[in-house]
Amino acid sequence: MSRSPAADPATQSRPDEALNTATRLFMDHRELLFAIVYNMLGSVADTEDVLQETWLSWSGSRSRSPHKEIGNPRAYLVRIAVNHALKRRAVISRRRETYVGPWLPEPLVTQPTDEPPPDAADPALRAESVSMAMLVVLESLSPLERAVFVLGEVFGYAHTEIAGVLDRRPAAVRQLAHRARQHVHARRPLYEAHPRVRREATERFVQAALGGDIGALMEILAPDVTVWSDGGGKRRAALRPVRGRDKAVRLLTAQAGRGGARLDITYRRVNGDDSVVFFDGTSPFAVIVMDLTPEGDRVSGVYIVFNPDKLTHVRKDDDV
Missing domain, CATH: 3.10.450.50 (Nuclear Transport Factor 2; Chain: A,)
Structure with missing residues (x-):
C-alpha cells in the first residue's frame, strides 16, 4: 500500500527545513535591520516591534512557498523592514501629538567608554555612530526623506537600490536624497570630535x-x-x-x-x-x-x- 504524501516524512520535513532556513537568514541580518529601523524611528521599543513584524512577514512568505528561492535575502528583508518602519512612523507621529515637553530619541546605550569602539567598517555597527544630535535633525525630515537619507548616507545604498526598497523611481529617490542632504547639512555641520x-x-x-x-x-x-x-x-x-x-x-x-x-x-x-x-x-x-x-x-x-x-x-x- 502506498503512503499518502502527507504521511511521507520527507514531505513533512520540508516546511521545517524552510522555517529553519528562514530563521537563520533573518538572524544573520538582524543587526543590520535593527540599525536601519532604529535610525528611521529613533525608538528601541518601536524598532523591536518592527523587527517582530518583519519576522512574521518574512517567515510567512517562506512557509507559504517553501520551495520559493529568494535571490537576495538581504535586500528582501531590508525592503520588508523599511516598509514596516514607514507604517510605524504614522503611529509615532500620532503619539508625538500628545507628548509632554520636548521629544528626544530613545538612547541606544552600548559598551562602557573604556572599551574599544566597534568596527566602523561594519555597516550594522557603524549605524551606532549616528549621534543623538543627528537623530534630532532627522526628526524634521519626512518619513520618505529620512528613509532615503538613512539608507544612502548611513549605509551606502545606491539610489537604484533604494528605489527598489521603496518602490519608487530612481529619479524620485535622487530628488528625495538631495532635499534630505540639504536640510541635514544646513542644520548639522559635518564634523566629528575626537x-x-x-x-x-x-x-x-x-x-x-x-x-x-x-x-x-x-x-x-x-x-x-x-x-x-x-x-x-x-x-x-x-x-x-x-x-x-x-x-x-x-x-x-x-x-x-x-x-x-x-x-x-x-x-x-x-x-x-x-x-x-x-x-x-x-x-x-x-x-x-x-x-x-x-x-x-x-x-x-x-x-x-x-x-x-x-x-x-x-x-x-x-x-x-
Missing part, C-alpha cells in the same frame, strides 16, 4: 554641573548652547528647549541640586558618542549626551533623557 576630546568634555561638564561650579559651566558651555530635557511628563523636566548659556546654567544647576548627589555615574557610549548615564541604585535615572562645537572645546547642545519609558533597556551592570 573620542578623547569628547570624553574630557563630558567629564568636565558632569563635574561642573554636579559640583554646582557656575564658573566652570559658563566656561564649558557655548554662548548659544541649547538644552533639551525629555521627561515625557513622568519626571520633572523643562517643557521647552532652553536656549542660551545663562538660562542653561540655571537649569542644569537646579536639576543637579534635586538629588544629583545620590546618583551613581557611569560613562557609556550612547549612539556611538561618549556620554554619561546616571543610576538611582540599579535603576536608570537619566542619560545625558553632549554635542560639541566644531572646535571641540565647548558644549553646543545637551540632550537629557529622563523619561523612564525610554530607559527600560538600560542596565547598570551590562557590559554591552
